[in-house]
Amino acid sequence: MQVILVKPVRKLGKVGNTVTVADGFGRNYLIPQEFAIRATKENIAKFSSLQKDMEAKNAENKVDAEKVVAAIKSKHITFITQSAADGRLFGSVSAKAIAAELSKLANVPLNYTNVLLDTPIKFNGIFDVQVILHPEVITTILVVVAKTDTEAQDALREYKEGGKKDAQQKEDELSAMEAENSKQKEVTEEEDAN
Incomplete structure (x- = not known):
């Protein structure tokens, strides 16, 4: 068509x-x-x-x-949620919740279709979330998810000071873990063969 x-x-x-x-x-x-x-x-x-x-x-x-991008640029949204000791949330932070908070921040009505989030956020941390305000205007906003205000402020301060691991470091750690797992798997297979 x-x-x-x-x-x-x-x-x-x-x-x-x-x-x-x-x-x-x-x-x-x-x-x-x-x-x-x-x-x-x-x-x-x-x-x-x-x-x-x-x-x-x-x-x-x-x-x-x-204009909306200029209003929300360099700002962040904080969600205070309950979570387990390992940082897993009891629930999640959805695109709908982020859109509601963004609407308050920008004084412009937004809905979940404006927020590009593949899956809801299910862990404490700091996340870069893309926001589509117009098909030609896309921006990124920082979403902080933490147990308390103090924890959120500390995480944000650490993030801004550069305490955040870069993508390459995370990738290296992941590949090291995978290599360790494959070695253990090979050892187990050899023992089973004998």
């Missing part, structure tokens, strides 16, 4: 692009949510006359999103 995008859609295109999508995606999501219209001759002619207005509105929405 061919559709004309009337709003920008992440990983699909900008306003005015004619794209081919799966029938179900176009019929069940893009068209009802008013992200796109069918690419018929009438709609193409109608859209070409309205395209400048839509592009201007999109540019205005982008500017508004950039």
Whole structure:
């Protein structure tokens, strides 16, 4: 199915692009949510006359999103939760909860679709979470999850001072653990063979 995008859609295109999508995606999501219209001759002619207005509105929405990014930049959200001794939460911090706190912080209504979080947060710690305010405006916010305010402040201070392990260090530790496990597995297999 061919559709004309009337709003920008992440990983699909900008306003005015004619794209081919799966029938179900176009019929069940893009068209009802008013992200796109069918690419018929009438709609193409109608859209070409309205395209400048839509592009201007999109540019205005982008500017508004950039203002929100400026308001939340270098800020963080803290969640005080109950957790086990090993840091596992009794429950989780979801995209919906993060969106609610962000709405308070930015004074702009946001919902869970604005927060890019694959799975809910289930451990204490500091997390970089992506926030999509406009398909062309994506920012990252710091989410701190801790047992107490003091613990959250300490973790944040340590993070800002550079106490955070970099990705390479974590990767090295993980590969060392995997190597140790494979050695133990080989030893066990040799003993079983004898």
